[in-house]
Amino acid sequence: EAQVTQNPRYLITVTGKKLTVTCSQNMNHEYMSWYRQDPGLGLRQIYYSMNVEATDKGDVPEGYKVSRKEKRNFPLILESPSPNQTSLYFCASSLRVAGANVLTFGAGSRLTVL
Amino acid sequence: DAKTTQPPSMDCAEGRAANLPCNHSTISGNEYVYWYRQIHSQGPQYIIHGLKNNETNEMASLIITEDRKSSTLILPHATLRDTAVYYCIVRGIQGAQKLVFGQGTRLTINP
Numbered sequence: 001e002a003q004v005t006q007n008p009r010y011l012i013t014v015t016g017k018k019l020t021v022t023c024s025q026n027m028n029h030e031y032m033s034w035y036r037q038d039p040g041l042g043l044r045q046i047y048y049s050m051n052v053e054a055t056d057k058g059d060v061p062e063g064y065k066v067s068r069k070e071k072r073n074f075p076l077i078l079e080s081p082s083p084n085q086t087s088l089y090f091c092a093s094s095l096r097v098a099g100a101n102v103l104t105f106g107a108g109s110r111l112t113v114l
Numbered sequence: 115d116a117k118t119t120q121p122p123s124m125d126c127a128e129g130r131a132a133n134l135p136c137n138h139s140t141i142s143g144n145e146y147v148y149w150y151r152q153i154h155s156q157g158p159q160y161i162i163h164g165l166k167n168n169e170t171n172e173m174a175s176l177i178i179t180e181d182r183k184s185s186t187l188i189l190p191h192a193t194l195r196d197t198a199v200y201y202c203i204v205r206g207i208q209g210a211q212k213l214v215f216g217q218g219t220r221l222t223i224n225p
Binding site for chain 1: 146148150155156157158159160163165205212213214215216217218
C-alpha cells in the first residue's frame, strides 16, 4: 500500500532531550516536507526537501533540523525540544501530476514536551 | 500567491450534495486550485485539483468559474464520513512545494 509512515505516533518527552521523528514513504516521491499543526494556527510548514541532499526552510524552521540522505526517508530532529514545540506533526511526500503538486500525508505524530 | 477565502463552517444533510465555495480573486494564470480535507486530527487527504477546466474524480467535482476568481468543491452524495475541515489552496507551479493551508471550512454532515 502506498503510504507515508511516521514514528512515533505519540511521544511525551522533557525539555532538552533530543528526539527524532522518522518519516518514510514507499512511493519513490522526490519531494517531502514536514508540517506542524496547532490550534488556531493551522498547518505550518517546517522544512521541505526537493530531493536527496536538498533541503530548505519552510515557515517555522527554528528549533528543528532535517536530513535527506536517501529518497524514502526524511527525519525531523529536535536537538533540544522546548514546550513550545508541543504540537501535532505531519510528514508529507508528493508527486507531480501535470505540473501540480499532490501531497500524501502521514497519520501524524503528537508530541508533548514537558 | 493568491489568498483564498472560505466560510468557516457549513452544514449539509446526509445524502445531499455538499457545495463548498472558495474565493481566490487574486489568482494568477499559472496557479492551480487544490482541495484537501482533514478528518479529526488525521493527516490531510488530497481530494482534487484544477487549473482552468472543471474536474471530476471518484471523490468530488471541482467547478472553477470562467474568470477563475472562485471555485466550488462538490461532494455529490455526502455521507457522515465526509464530516471534516476542507481546505482550498491556490499555488503556482514554481511554489508548488510550499502549499499553505489556511483555516478551511468545517463541514458537518447531519443525519
